[in-house]
Each structure stands twice: as structure tokens, then as C-alpha cells.
Amino acid sequence: MKKEVIDRRRSLGERIVFGVAFAWFGIYSLSMILAIGWAFISSFKGNREFFSNPFGFPEVWRFSNYVEAVKVLKYKNVGFVGMIWNSIWMTGFGVVVGTFLNALIGYVFARFEFPGKKLMETFNIFIITVPIMGGGASGYRLQYALGLANTPWYIIIGAIPTIFGMGLIIWKASFSGTSSSYMEAATIDGAGNWTIFIKIMFPMVVPTAVAMGITAFIAGWNDYMTTFMFMDNYPTLAAGLYFYREELKYASNEPLYFAGAIISIIPPIAIFAFTQSQVFEKISLGGGLKG
Amino acid sequence: MNIFKKFFNKISWFLYDLNCKIFPAKKKEVGKFGRKKKILDTIFVYAVLIIPLIKFLGFWLYVNIEGLVMGFQNEKDGQIYWTLSNYATIFTQLIKGDGSVWEAYITTVKFQIYGIVLFPVGLFYMYFIFKKMAGYNFFRLMFYLPQIISAVVITGIYKYLINADGPIGILYQRLTGADRIPAFLAEKEYALTFVFIYQIWVGFAGSLLLYSGALARIPKELFEQACLDGVGWWRELWQICVPLIWPTLSIIIISFASGFLTMSGDILLLTEGRAGTTTLSYWLFDQIKFQNSYYLPSAMGWILTVVTFPLVMITRKICENVYKDVEF
Numbered sequence: 242m243k244k245e246v247i248d249r250r251r252s253l254g255e256r257i258v259f260g261v262a263f264a265w266f267g268i269y270s271l272s273m274i275l276a277i278g279w280a281f282i283s284s285f286k287g288n289r290e291f292f293s294n295p296f297g298f299p300e301v302w303r304f305s306n307y308v309e310a311v312k313v314l315k316y317k318n319v320g321f322v323g324m325i326w327n328s329i330w331m332t333g334f335g336v337v338v339g340t341f342l343n344a345l346i347g348y349v350f351a352r353f354e355f356p357g358k359k360l361m362e363t364f365n366i367f368i369i370t371v372p373i374m375g376g377g378a379s380g381y382r383l384q385y386a387l388g389l390a391n392t393p394w395y396i397i398i399g400a401i402p403t404i405f406g407m408g409l410i411i412w413k414a415s416f417s418g419t420s421s422s423y424m425e426a427a428t429i430d431g432a433g434n435w436t437i438f439i440k441i442m443f444p445m446v447v448p449t450a451v452a453m454g455i456t457a458f459i460a461g462w463n464d465y466m467t468t469f470m471f472m473d474n475y476p477t478l479a480a481g482l483y484f485y486r487e488e489l490k491y492a493s494n495e496p497l498y499f500a501g502a503i504i505s506i507i508p509p510i511a512i513f514a515f516t517q518s519q520v521f522e523k524i525s526l527g528g529g530l531k532g
Numbered sequence: 533m534n535i536f537k538k539f540f541n542k543i544s545w546f547l548y549d550l551n552c553k554i555f556p557a558k559k560k561e562v563g564k565f566g567r568k569k570k571i572l573d574t575i576f577v578y579a580v581l582i583i584p585l586i587k588f589l590g591f592w593l594y595v596n597i598e599g600l601v602m603g604f605q606n607e608k609d610g611q612i613y614w615t616l617s618n619y620a621t622i623f624t625q626l627i628k629g630d631g632s633v634w635e636a637y638i639t640t641v642k643f644q645i646y647g648i649v650l651f652p653v654g655l656f657y658m659y660f661i662f663k664k665m666a667g668y669n670f671f672r673l674m675f676y677l678p679q680i681i682s683a684v685v686i687t688g689i690y691k692y693l694i695n696a697d698g699p700i701g702i703l704y705q706r707l708t709g710a711d712r713i714p715a716f717l718a719e720k721e722y723a724l725t726f727v728f729i730y731q732i733w734v735g736f737a738g739s740l741l742l743y744s745g746a747l748a749r750i751p752k753e754l755f756e757q758a759c760l761d762g763v764g765w766w767r768e769l770w771q772i773c774v775p776l777i778w779p780t781l782s783i784i785i786i787s788f789a790s791g792f793l794t795m796s797g798d799i800l801l802l803t804e805g806r807a808g809t810t811t812l813s814y815w816l817f818d819q820i821k822f823q824n825s826y827y828l829p830s831a832m833g834w835i836l837t838v839v840t841f842p843l844v845m846i847t848r849k850i851c852e853n854v855y856k857d858v859e860f
Contacts, residue, residue: 276686346581499688
């Protein structure tokens, strides 16, 4: 990526400030690297060695821990591979369907006038700023009462957006930034609304879609709360790791846990590292709450 | 006479303006963009919105109304009865200043204060990354790492790092000369601080994405001009960047005010709410998931909503008046 830096000589004061910032960021980055590095090293130790020598290098590098982890990490008869599969489909479905539908809704708000639009937009701002928290218990009960919890239906219904929320602001801002002349030209050529959206408008916001999709996928991959609250029979990898420790408490094999953890963090880091430029600077709230 | 004429003039213009606002002139509908298109458009819009709308009505509207009702109910031996005891319990605790609700409240307030104090620091982080300082790509990835890695894993690592055998524990002992290293997350004196340190360690990235999007929208010419005018970095940050990304910033500030941010996940992973680390949102979560209590948290949820509402409105008003909104 080309560096768009305005070529100017920084004053000494500025250089000191940037230098301090650089050092501070460097220390922070080091803490992150060391923390993850420690987890990585620990994953090669034996359990007893882990407790007797938690912060040194392993005497013997047990690569077998990784194989063991895949065999041992289970929750409710769902094995490691099963958990990866859960993570993939639960996240993937939600991301693909959710992103598309959210984009569609944002498009409709950005480009069409219809009765009730102003009301909904005002309501949206209200919902974003004032979180209504009275529905937690009721919502929890409802999912179980409707028989949605612990079934794939929870994910399917969950992927449908409820219109209101930050998503609406982001997508509306995204589509408002596109030119309407394409839409008009297509209409003149006889294209229907669906065609226009799928063939013309949605492709124009692919950068935003990709950015939202990637962030949503990573969030979903790391999600353990969904399993915890609603999908006990379908543990994701993150949930599996959590339950492994919780269930075994002091009997857990910590290096095995870290081996599983390291495996679980590879996909999101890899995806993110390669798509970083597509995610940052691509999501904007436009004019903010004023729309 | 002149005065009356002026006055009459003013009134008539005022009424005319009002009329135009209430009954705006309609655009003439022509050809392909005429009535048929309007109908097709409306059908399209509602086809798109109908299912999400149903979901909204069921999973938001119904749920919240039921929550409101549940706040006034309780259950005994399978029988539901009406009662004010939920609200009574909560208010008594808050007024007397003791009980789990009260403690959760105090903890929440502390978190909010810490969050507000640290907010400007996040701005500095964002600014230096934006200015593409040396190594910014790498630093950006590092800041974002906690968002990419599961909280389960990071809290898992953190808990060991602050163990008695861990580097933090040993550092603490060296610095304070204490004869024993406390179990930081288990003891009331330290637990909240260490939960908060965790938050600081992992927490900055969340808004980073939105900030970077907002900053990217600022026209480059402005920065070039500022540079030519000899504006240093401090002024650039506070007099150019912050005002121009104010809409985004105010959304984040308002979310702070509506506070009671959901940190229940991290608290669950770090301490399960023990040793005085239960915030109000964790308390709600704990009631629903672990205590199987639905009526008390419903009442609490609504109290929180009612209390936050004016706070949020005031914050919004203040934010709106800090910087004038600019189009670009």
C-alpha cells in the first residue's frame, strides 16, 4: 500500500512525540507477542512440567500435544473436528446471509422513499442510543419456549436482521455514497429492482461487505456465548475450549488446552493478516446519527 | 401603519413557509419513473422488510413488552402472580446501600469512570496509526489482535500471567516487598483493578475500526493545507481530526453514557463475578443463566433502561452542540 504521507520535515518536538508513541506501541506489541508466544511454548510442555516450570522453555518439545488436543478436546460428544465444523457453519451462515440481508435493508433505506421510512429511521436512532434492557430474561425464555434454542433454527432465525441497529447506519451510509445514475440507467433499460440490487448496487459495496463479513466471521469464530446461552449441543471451538477448562477444573491438562487454543487462533489471525487492508478504512458511519 | 404592514408581511411569509413544509411541492411523475414504478418500488421495499419486521416484532417488541410485564410478576409453585416485590427488592437495596444489586451498581459506575477517563487515550492511538507512523501496519494488527483472538484464549493466558508464579506476580512482589503474592483475581482488593487492567490491555481496538473509517473520509487536501499552514500534530488531532470525525465519536461517547456496557463475557471468563467484580450487566446475566430467575432481572432491566434514557438524551444534546455538523 502506497504510503500517503505528506512529505514534510517534522519538528524536533514532533519527532520526540512520535518516537514516544512508537516506543509505547512497541511495548504494547511486545506484551501481546510475549503473551501469545508463552501460550505457544506452553503448548509443547507436559502437564506437570507446566506447573513446575511455567515460564521457562520446555525440556522436551511435545509435538504430540497437538495431536492429543484434537483427540481429547470434546464437549458433549462433539469432538474437535465437530467443533470446528460448528464454528464454520454457524458463523458462515450467519455472516453470508446476515451481511447480504443487512446490505439489502440498508440499500432500501438509502435509495427508496416509502411510507414509514422516517418513523423507522427515528426509531433506529432511538434504539441505538438507548439500549432497552428489559427483554433479556424474556428473550432467553422465548428462544427455549419456541424450541429454537439448541437447534440449527436458532442460527437460521438469528441470521435474519431485525432492521434496526448499527448495521442499518453503516449500510445506509455505504449505499448513500454510491451514484444513483447507475440505478436510473438500469431502470431505463428495463431492469427490475432485484436485478438492479444484485447486479449493480451490491457489487458497488463489495468492499464494505467484505469488511463487515470478515469482522463478523472472526467474531463468530470466537463466540462462546451463543453456545453457552442457546446452543449447548453445538459447541463452537471457542466454547469447547472454555468448557474443557470449566469441566475439568484442576484436572485439566493445561498444555493440551493451549495446544487447542493455538490451533483455534490460527484461522482468524491468518484471515485478518491477509485482509487487513480490506477491513480498515472501509467501514464508515457516514454522517453519524444524523444519517 | 408601517409597523402593521411589516408585521402582516412577516406573518404571511411565516404561514406560507409553514404551508410549504406541511405540503411540499410534489415532483412530477414522468414515464418510466411514474406511478407504476412507484408501486413496484413499494412492493420491493416491503418484500425486503417484511420478514425482518416480523422478526423485530416478535423478538424485540414482544420480548421487551413481556419483560416489562414480568417485572411485576413472580412465580411460586408454577403459579404466576402479580407483585411489586421485584422493584421493592431493587430499590431497597439501592437506597440502603447494600446487597448484590448495590454492589453491582457501584462496580458498574467504577467501570464507566475508568472508561471515560481512558477514552481520549484511544484517540491518540488512532491518530498515530492514521498518520502512518513507522510500523503502523504492524501496530494496527497488534492492537486488533485481541479482537481476533477469542476472549477464551486471551483470558486464559492473562490468568496465568498474573498468577503467583507469573511475571506480574513477581513484579508486584519486587515493587511492594509484600511477603506474599495475592491471588489478584480472587481477592476483593485487587480483583476489579485486574479486570480493568485486562480491559485496558485488550480493549482499544473495538472503536479503532470505526475511527479509521471515519478518518479515511476526511479530504486529504485539508491535511495538506494544514501542513502548509504549519499546523503541528497536536492541533491537527484536536482541531481537525476530532471535529471532523465528531459524528462517529459522539456515537461512541453516547454508547458510553448508555454505559452498562456488556462486559459480562470477560467477567464470566475472568472471575465469574466473584470478589466484587459483578457489574449490573453481569448481574443480569448471572440471574438469568445461573439463578434461573427471570422476574427480578426483568424489573432491573427496565429500571436500567429508564435511568439511562435521560442520561443518554443529555449526552446526545451535549455532543450535538460541541461541534457544528459539517458536510463532506
